[in-house]
Amino acid sequence: xxxxxxxxxxxxxxxxxxxxxxxxxxxxxxxxxxxxxxxxxxxxxxxxxxxxxxxxxxxxxxxxxxxxxxxxxxxxxxxxxxxxxxxxxxxxxxxxxxxxxxxxxxxxxxxxxxxxxxxxxxxxxxxxxxxxxxxxxxxxxxxxxxxxxxxxxxxxxxxxxxxxxxxxxxxxxxxxxxxxxxxxxxxxxxxxxxxxxxxxxxxxxxxxxxxxxxxxxxxxxxxxxxxxxxxxxxxxxxxxxxxxxxxxxxxxxxxxxxxxxxxxxxxxxxxxxxxxxxxxxxxxxxxxxxxxxxxxxxxxxxxxxxxxxxxxxxxxxxxxxxxxxxxxxxxxxxxxxxxxxxxxxxxxxxxxxxxxxxxxxxxxxxxxxxxxxxxxxxxxxxxxxxxxxxxxxxxxxxxxxxxxxxxxxxxxxxxxxxxxxxxxxxxxxxxxxxxxxxxxxxxxxxxxxxxxxxxxxxxxxxxxxxxxxxxxxxxxxxxxxxxxxxxxxxxxxxxxxxxxxxxxxxxxxxxxxxxxxxxxxxxxxxxxxxxxxxxxxxxxxxxxxxxxxxxxxxxxxxxxxxxxxxxxxxxxxxxxxxxxxxxxxxxxxxxxxxxxxxxxxxxxxxxxxxxxxxxxxxxxxxxxxxxxxxxxxxxxxxxxxxxxxxxxxxxxxxxxxxxxxxxxxxxxxxxxxxxxxxxxxxxxxxxxxxxxxxxxxxxxxxxxxxxxxxxxxxxxxxxxxxxxxxxxxxxxxxx
Numbered sequence: 001x002x003x004x005x006x007x008x009x010x011x012x013x014x015x016x017x018x019x020x021x022x023x024x025x026x027x028x029x030x031x032x033x034x035x036x037x038x039x040x041x042x043x044x045x046x047x048x049x050x051x052x053x054x055x056x057x058x059x060x061x062x063x064x065x066x067x068x069x070x071x072x073x074x075x076x077x078x079x080x081x082x083x084x085x086x087x088x089x090x091x092x093x094x095x096x097x098x099x100x101x102x103x104x105x106x107x108x109x110x111x112x113x114x115x116x117x118x119x120x121x122x123x124x125x126x127x128x129x130x131x132x133x134x135x136x137x138x139x140x141x142x143x144x145x146x147x148x149x150x151x152x153x154x155x156x157x158x159x160x161x162x163x164x165x166x167x168x169x170x171x172x173x174x175x176x177x178x179x180x181x182x183x184x185x186x187x188x189x190x191x192x193x194x195x196x197x198x199x200x201x202x203x204x205x206x207x208x209x210x211x212x213x214x215x216x217x218x219x220x221x222x223x224x225x226x227x228x229x230x231x232x233x234x235x236x237x238x239x240x241x242x243x244x245x246x247x248x249x250x251x252x253x254x255x256x257x258x259x260x261x262x263x264x265x266x267x268x269x270x271x272x273x274x275x276x277x278x279x280x281x282x283x284x285x286x287x288x289x290x291x292x293x294x295x296x297x298x299x300x301x302x303x304x305x306x307x308x309x310x311x312x313x314x315x316x317x318x319x320x321x322x323x324x325x326x327x328x329x330x331x332x333x334x335x336x337x338x339x340x341x342x343x344x345x346x347x348x349x350x351x352x353x354x355x356x357x358x359x360x361x362x363x364x365x366x367x368x369x370x371x372x373x374x375x376x377x378x379x380x381x382x383x384x385x386x387x388x389x390x391x392x393x394x395x396x397x398x399x400x401x402x403x404x405x406x407x408x409x410x411x412x413x414x415x416x417x418x419x420x421x422x423x424x425x426x427x428x429x430x431x432x433x434x435x436x437x438x439x440x441x442x443x444x445x446x447x448x449x450x451x452x453x454x455x456x457x458x459x460x461x462x463x464x465x466x467x468x469x470x471x472x473x474x475x476x477x478x479x480x481x482x483x484x485x486x487x488x489x490x491x492x493x494x495x496x497x498x499x500x501x502x503x504x505x506x507x508x509x510x511x512x513x514x515x516x517x518x519x520x521x522x523x524x525x526x527x528x529x530x531x532x533x534x535x536x537x538x539x540x541x542x543x544x545x546x547x548x549x550x551x552x553x554x555x556x557x558x559x560x561x562x563x564x565x566x567x568x569x570x571x572x573x574x575x576x577x578x579x580x581x582x583x584x585x586x587x588x589x590x591x592x593x594x595x596x597x598x599x600x601x602x603x604x605x606x607x608x609x610x611x612x613x614x615x616x617x618x619x620x621x622x623x624x625x626x627x628x629x630x631x632x633x634x635x636x637x638x639x640x641x642x643x644x645x646x647x648x649x650x651x652x653x654x655x656x657x658x659x660x661x662x663x664x665x666x667x668x669x670x671x672x673x674x675x676x677x678x679x680x681x682x683x684x685x686x687x688x689x690x691x692x693x694x695x696x697x698x699x700x701x702x703x704x705x706x707x708x709x710x711x712x713x714x715x716x717x718x719x720x721x722x723x724x725x726x727x728x729x730x731x732x733x734x735x
Contacts, residue, residue, distance in 0.1 A: 120151025159194035188222035196229030355406035400458035530560035
């Protein structure tokens with residue numbers, strides 16, 4: 001089997017298993033087992049099949065077995081684990097994929113001595129001891145950091161790549177790092193990320209229980225990473241969680257903690273929010289940044305070195321700038337960018353995408369490294385006791401860890417003079433920003449936890465989208481829009497507003513299929529309101545499910561009768577479904593509710609036209625023309641209706657009025673040409689047709705379509721059908 005065939009067979013086996021079709025699942029698993037040629041897997045599979053046959057024999061004989069359901073569930077769990085293990089071993093043997101290549105070569109990587117790893121992990125203790133000395137020993141500090149980074153990188157690779165954590169010494173180090181007595185958040189966070197990546201590749205019940213343990217860590221950084229990883233992992237294996245009671249029971253206990261429940265809810269919303277990150281990046285690159293670039297000459301002129309060095313004048317704004325910004329057209333884009341940032345959009349993804357090519361990111365574990373000013377890659381930037389704007393900026397909640405490293409590595413490439421200016425400016429402001437950050441961590445732990453998880457989600461998003469090997473990994477964010485279908489989500493949404501909040505989020509982001517799934521669940525649970533049915537109707541409408549949209553709008557109307565918006569939508573559904581008679585009835589009622597709405601009056605006219613009640617439509621339009629004499633939409637409709645009613649003279653009069661408004665479309669010029677032709681003024685007709693063509697950029701296909709849509713009306717107004725192709729050919733020769 002090729003790696004693709006292995007993965008395909010694996011997916012088929014899981015599909016059969018999730019459907020309860022164990023016979024086919026066993027057959028597909030046997031194919032994988034035969035490919036691996038492992039006696040252990042073969043014997044285990046035969047034992048499972050034999051147990052299943054016995055169970056089926058008892059079932060067919062009608063023997064009552066109270067343990068049948070338990071045995072059956074355990075069998076599914078065992079078979080799921082077997083399928084997962086077979087895929088892991090086969091791909092480790094055969095795949096050229098980056099992750100499996102690393103896994104294959106890792107056993108040949110020299111393992112540092114236990115004592116060396118333990119010494120590296122004692123960084124915090126060593127730095128405290130070194131800090132008590134009278135003189136600063138920079139070289140020794142660097143040695144401590146180097147030993148720490150080497151230990152962390154090895155342990156990250158171990159917990160990421162190993163199928164079985166079979167080293168007692170390594171597991172002892174894991175417990176040492178994850179113990180609440182340890183204060184090294186960087187080490188804890190890295191091990192949690194490695195464990196998450198391992199689980200993302202390969203299911204293992206014990207490893208999920210390890211991740212659940214990390215979810216209750218007292219270290220907020222490790223805990224938020226573990227909770228985030230848990231959301232992704234459980235979404236991936238959601239179909240089979242019911243067959244692992246130990247995991248289910250732990251999740252129930254976890255959901256009992258109100259603080260953790262709130263944090264999980266925040267994380268789920270943050271994961272769902274990544275679905276718009278690529279759209280945001282595209283908008284920034286194509287619309288907002290080009291406008292902001294227009295300000296570059298302004299900035300070059302205003303921010304000269306003298307101004308930068310004069311701290312007293314730093315906050316003074318050139319009075320001409322505001323006018324220049326307004327004239328540049330960039331002010332709206334600046335406002336839009338600010339609003340996107342306030343709404344929590346990931347506005348820096350596109351900005352830092354090009355800054356992931358530093359050698360720092362060539363070392364795989366560094367994609368998951370929490371930002372640490374002691375890290376040797378960025379340490380030179382912070383080798384001073386003086387507070388700097390850079391320090392404060394990086395300790396704020398503006399950027400995720402990955403982008404902070406990108407920013408610092410970019411600053412380190414600046415000329416020394418420019419870098420010094422950045423570091424030395426605004427010392428007082430830096431201290432204030434740092435104090436605000438500390439105060440937030442102390443007095444608003446929930447806000448701090450929310451920011452940590454948001455940054456980690458963004459770190460993961462950058463890895464799965466920007467890492468050179470991202471194509472070799474199954475994208476975690478492919479599960480973003482199914483988070484609401486998971487067992488974890490169901491646990492969290494009991495007696496809570498989570499389901500409503502996520503449904504509203506989907507709805508506001510125009511993710512209507514996902515919003516509908518939750519709206520329908522809320523409806524089944526008995527939370528009925530006119531607003532719910534209105535939103536359901538709108539979501540059905542936007543997904544072209546018109547019958548269901550109409551039904552939802554009618555239910556909203558029963559709860560809240562005579563609502564203008566609801567009735568207008570009911571009429572629209574009837575009209576889109578081709579029932580102009582019923583649409584007209586509802587539009588007339590809507591007009592009764594709010595008689596001053598021109599849009600509804602025009603819809604009534606459109607329905608009358610569809611019903612071929614042209615004279616009645618004209619009477620309605622004439623009333624509107626008296627009320628709104630300069631409205632070009634009304635003038636256009638009168639012209640069209642008069643044309644259909646075989647009154648080209650009246651139609652021409654209103655066409656003349658329309659041509660004076662200068663709010664003209666290609667269709668307007670085409671119809672004006674038709675009217676002149678019907679009045680035997682071919683030359684004027686040709687002039688209008690040419691203007692129509694000009695607006696269509698001489699696209700003859702579009703012109704023909706526009707021209708011929710009025711073919712029957714032309715014939716009814718006296719134009720011989722045989723003359724129509726002559727006019728079209730004449731126009732082509734004129735061109």
